[in-house]
Amino acid sequence: MTIKLFDFVGSFAENKDIAQSIRKDFLVPAISNNEDIVLDFEKVDSATQSFIHALISDLFRSHDNILDKIVFKNCNETVQKIIQIVTEYMQEA
């Protein structure tokens, strides 16, 4: 499954309510069906840590090796670094 974030949040991914909806409506069912997920950040200039946290953090708690199931596509440097921060602290916590 591929999710194009821009279609949901525009160029600045900051709305945590939308992040939560994407997680509940798309990510969780896809993972339950053992599907691989592509989160495509094309045209997304930036994201907040809160958005990325709301999008993926709970998946770390509910699934082992979640990063084997999700790939992040077309991330610019800013988005990449924020995703790195969130994925690191979720694995360390």
Added chain:
Amino acid sequence: MKLHLPHGAFLGNFDQFIQGFDPGDHKKISITAADRWLWIHPLCLSMIAALASGLEAKNIRCQKITAKSGHYLERMGLFKFLGIKSGMRISRHDPSGRFIPLTQIKNSTDLTKFITEMIPLLHLQPKQVEPIRYIVSELVRNVFEHAASTQGAFVCAQYYARSNTIRIGIADTGIGIRESLGRSWPTANDLEAIELALTPGITGATSRAGGTALNAGAGLFFIKSIAYTNRNFFIIYSGAAMYKLLKKKLSDPLILHANPHLDRHSENKNAPKWQGAAIGIDISLDSTSEFTALLDLIRNTYSRAVKERKEQQFKKPKFI
């Protein structure tokens, strides 16, 4: 409540503004002002609008503003929030490139709209925009999630050409940081609560380090880090406490601390009680470094802080 606007109230001398604030009777407010000139930080305006928002117009009194620079208050929309006609006549200018007038934001959709519309007004380069919209988004969402206020957040910002600085103020009249955090992290006083809220991994939503599905407890740490790397002022005022991150010289090394007590700051734990939270930040556009470089610094500090906090929770072996 009583509130006096001094000649100058910026983050550097914010104590002067606080000294003129008497919380007193919270059902009415009386505002007085210095007579000859007024230079007021957007944080002050956001706080006044927040105070007035829950009051009936008949309970709001404002001295006639005689200072010539008082027109600034009209242009920023303060009197609209006070429900008072200022009597000032000003020719309205396109706000592009100069200021973002006082805005009350009550929900997530309005915030997204506000950020989208705010950015073109600032006429900035992309690397300058990035920290500003980040700050506004995170701070206003904090209000929605933690302040328990029906009035939402009050925001305004001003560009100062002389210092090439954007000054931002965000205020709410909710339950305040100590009560919000206290659901999971009880503290002895407001200052301790503010400092805990600035520590990465701490959120009122849970006592578990690392946060919940929706809250990591990282938002204020990120904002403080943006201010720190920008080497400019950052203030949090909640309850009877104020924490102020002080300016840094360009020659000072940048070392992010997870513990806000280790940052060069001033504090006041006997301020007049602000019911809610008020946050001000100055962003020097001259020294806006690459946002990605800041994220590298945060990544290292955050990671280290989470490890240290986790280690603190390790059970220790008993040796007999």
